[in-house]
Amino acid sequence: MFHAASLPRGAPSHAYPWLMSKETVGGSTECVTRFAPSPTGHLHIGGARSALFCWAYAKRMGGRFMLRIEDTDAARSSDESARGIMEDLAWLGIEWDDGPSLSLRDGRVVGAHARDVGGYFQARRVPLYNRFIEQLVKAGRAYPAFESNEEIEAQRKLAVAAKQTYRYPRPAEIEFAVFNAALESRWKRACAGESHVIRFAAPREEVVVPDQVLGDVKIAAGELDDFVIRKADGFPTYHFAVVIDDQTMGVTHVMRAQEHLANTPRHVALQRALRDEKTGAPFRTPGYAHMPLIFNMDGSKMSKRDKAKFARKAAKDAIAKDAPARERIIAGTGLPEKSISDFLAGDTDAVEIAEKVGRFMGLTLPEVEVHDFRANGYIPAAIINFLALLGWNPGMKTADGKDLEKFDMKFIAEHFSIERIGRTNAKFDRAKLLSFNADAIGAMSDAEFAGLWRVWCEEFEPPFAKVVPGDGWETLGRAVKARAKTFRDAVKASAFLMLDDNTYPFDPAAVAKNLTAADGAGLAMVRAVRERLAGLDPFDAGLIHSILEQLAQHSGGMGAVAQPIRVALTGSAVSPPLGETLAVLGKARTLTRLDRCLRLLSV
RNA sequence: GGCCCCGUCGUCUAGCCUGGUUCAGGACACCACCCUUUCACGGUGGGUACAUGGGUUCGAAUCCCAUCGGGGUCACCA
Numbered sequence: 001m002f003h004a005a006s007l008p009r010g011a012p013s014h015a016y017p018w019l020m021s022k023e024t025v026g027g028s029t030e031c032v033t034r035f036a037p038s039p040t041g042h043l044h045i046g047g048a049r050s051a052l053f054c055w056a057y058a059k060r061m062g063g064r065f066m067l068r069i070e071d072t073d074a075a076r077s078s079d080e081s082a083r084g085i086m087e088d089l090a091w092l093g094i095e096w097d098d099g100p101s102l103s104l105r106d107g108r109v110v111g112a113h114a115r116d117v118g119g120y121f122q123a124r125r126v127p128l129y130n131r132f133i134e135q136l137v138k139a140g141r142a143y144p145a146f147e148s149n150e151e152i153e154a155q156r157k158l159a160v161a162a163k164q165t166y167r168y169p170r171p172a173e174i175e176f177a178v179f180n181a182a183l184e185s186r187w188k189r190a191c192a193g194e195s196h197v198i199r200f201a202a203p204r205e206e207v208v209v210p211d212q213v214l215g216d217v218k219i220a221a222g223e224l225d226d227f228v229i230r231k232a233d234g235f236p237t238y239h240f241a242v243v244i245d246d247q248t249m250g251v252t253h254v255m256r257a258q259e260h261l262a263n264t265p266r267h268v269a270l271q272r273a274l275r276d277e278k279t280g281a282p283f284r285t286p287g288y289a290h291m292p293l294i295f296n297m298d299g300s301k302m303s304k305r306d307k308a309k310f311a312r313k314a315a316k317d318a319i320a321k322d323a324p325a326r327e328r329i330i331a332g333t334g335l336p337e338k339s340i341s342d343f344l345a346g347d348t349d350a351v352e353i354a355e356k357v358g359r360f361m362g363l364t365l366p367e368v369e370v371h372d373f374r375a376n377g378y379i380p381a382a383i384i385n386f387l388a389l390l391g392w393n394p395g396m397k398t399a400d401g402k403d404l405e406k407f408d409m410k411f412i413a414e415h416f417s418i419e420r421i422g423r424t425n426a427k428f429d430r431a432k433l434l435s436f437n438a439d440a441i442g443a444m445s446d447a448e449f450a451g452l453w454r455v456w457c458e459e460f461e462p463p464f465a466k467v468v469p470g471d472g473w474e475t476l477g478r479a480v481k482a483r484a485k486t487f488r489d490a491v492k493a494s495a496f497l498m499l500d501d502n503t504y505p506f507d508p509a510a511v512a513k514n515l516t517a518a519d520g521a522g523l524a525m526v527r528a529v530r531e532r533l534a535g536l537d538p539f540d541a542g543l544i545h546s547i548l549e550q551l552a553q554h555s556g557g558m559g560a561v562a563q564p565i566r567v568a569l570t571g572s573a574v575s576p577p578l579g580e581t582l583a584v585l586g587k588a589r590t591l592t593r594l595d596r597c598l599r600l601l602s603v
Numbered sequence: 604g605g606c607c608c609c610g611u612c613g614u615c616u617a618g619c620c621u622g623g624u625u626c627a628g629g630a631c632a633c634c635a636c637c638c639u640u641u642c643a644c645g646g647u648g649g650g651u652a653c654a655u656g657g658g659u660u661c662g663a664a665u666c667c668c669a670u671c672g673g674g675g676u677c678a679c680c681a
Contacts, residue, residue, distance in 0.1 A: 036681090040680085040681080153678090165604080197679050214607095223606060223607090293675075299673080423608075424610070425609070427614060428615095429614045429632080432615065514641095562640035566642095567641095573641055577641090
């Protein structure tokens with residue numbers, strides 16, 4: 001027997017001639033990949049990686065990347081979700097050639113030149129699915145089944161109780177691949193409107209999934225049961241819609257997470273049973289590539305519930321340390337007492353509650369959706385680079401012999417290959433992402449950083465954006481850029497700006513060390529600096545800096561000058577460089593603060 | 604539990620296909636030192652890994668087998 005595992009990875013399987021796809025490099029058919037999310041929420045970071053890999057492969061092969069919305073779950077799908085997913089993809093820079101169109105802020109339209117394939121929302125393609133359902137029934141490869149969901153569920157429970165795998169038993173009257181009288185009668189009942197589902201008559205032979213990452217994956221005969229391909233509500237199931245669409249939309253390569261691997265035999269079996277409406281030829285089996293899964297550092301799945309877990313733990317810790325904290329949280333979030341107690345008890349993982357608690361407590365909740373990363377100040381380029389490395393590696397070295405791991409989408413589009421996708425599940429290391437983001441920020445010019453940071457602040461930190469003087473962004477940005485791994489960090493580093501000039505508190509330790517020690521030497525320095533600053537015009541970072549330097553020459557170093565000023569100005573011993581800090585604060589606010597400090601602390 | 608996938612530093616990984624050049628290289632994180640007006644940035648250095656056990660071979664992280672471990676999946680959700 002042919003041993004697939006001995007094949008080089010990525011090689012086509014010669015054991016199954018129908019798989020010999022013509023859709024290879026240089027062939028007449030161009031490569032088409034697709035990302036097919038179901039619009040039931042935001043774009044998950046793992047989904048973003050799937051989309052990126054699909055995009056990358058299509059670009060590398062000079063083909064097309066398609067976005068298809070799998071909204072066959074009428075109850076859970078929503079248009080808002082679909083739009084949100086598209087916006088997240090566009091924000092990351094993953095743009096689709098084919099798919100619904102989306103207008104960007106800059107006026108461009110993604111998907112403007114999409115091929116006409118009859119719609120990219122599955123819910124609008126139902127008549128197409130139904131034609132193929134009928135084809136399958138007439139061929140004796142699918143049949144209506146009339147059991148209710150409850151009946152099936154009861155039987156499944158029985159099987160589970162007996163520690164057996166439940167498989168729907170094919171009715172004795174159904175003959176494989178024959179449209180017999182019994183089937184015809186069932187079909188008539190179904191067409192007459194009797195409630196039913198359509199089940200696929202699965203083959204009773206081994207099914208092979210040709211996977212370009214894992215090699216051929218064989219599923220023994222009898223593992224597949226007669227699964228449902230059309231639900232009672234008339235919508236196709238995922239398995240059916242995906243096969244019909246991939247065929248009719250010309251998809252040549254299916255790349256998705258490994259959690260789908262176990263479903264793939266169903267798809268392959270379906271493909272072998274279905275015929276093209278025009279040519280009568282069997283459906284193509286696309287090239288499959290299942291990529292490794294992404295987990296949290298502790299091995300759990302990355303899920304929205306992580307936010308609730310994180311916020312709950314922080315809240316519980318705070319309450320354990322200080323019982324009244326509970327009341328403060330209730331008051332501070334404006335949430336009903338019941339919501340908070342349910343939340344703390346773990347009865348609900350509602351994201352809205354988690355986010356309110358998180359905001360009130362000043363927590364940064366773990367990001368799991370693309371939008372979370374965006375809201376927390378991450379840069380698309382850093383996310384893309386990091387994601388690309390999760391399960392793929394270019395296997396190249398830099399000029400100085402290190403592993404190449406910093407690259408952009410252009411590089412990915414030029415070098416991506418399925419052969420270099422790994423097979424091992426990966427853990428999502430936020431620390432490394434953060435480091436990538438810091439590097440991306442560090443690589444920006446001051447002007448570039450200031451511009452992007454400002455736009456971000458205006459959307460996600462409006463109160464802060466308001467206190468930054470219009471002409472102060474670049475000066476401030478220059479001062480905090482190196483201190484920020486994210487845009488939000490840069491806001492934190494600029495916290496001094498948000499302080500109320502007349503009420504901000506002083507850190508006693510910092511005061512003792514830098515102001516009142518040595519008979520108030522620090523205070524004397526504050527006084528001296530205040531005198532010089534009072535007459536300064538313009539109040540410019542460079543000029544301020546040189547004044548401080550002059551002072552430093554006569555008083556034993558910069559430390560003796562800078563630290564007292566820092567404490568006087570911000571209440572703490574930590575701040576960005578003083579020139580920029582004072583300049584952005586402005587002369588009036590600076591003098592107000594220095595005067596207040598002198599007034600409060602002088603003896 | 605059945606079926607399937609996977610197993611190199613704490614994490615992402617290079618190396619594995621084409622066994623020796625590897626007492627295993629890089630990055631992030633961590634620690635130490637240097638730089639320094641604080642905090643950062645930056646620089647230098649350091650520790651930590653081939654899951655285990657059997658083979659094959661002169662020689663195995665690399666090939667084979669077993670065990671153990673991790674994960675996925677078993678829906679009228681995708």
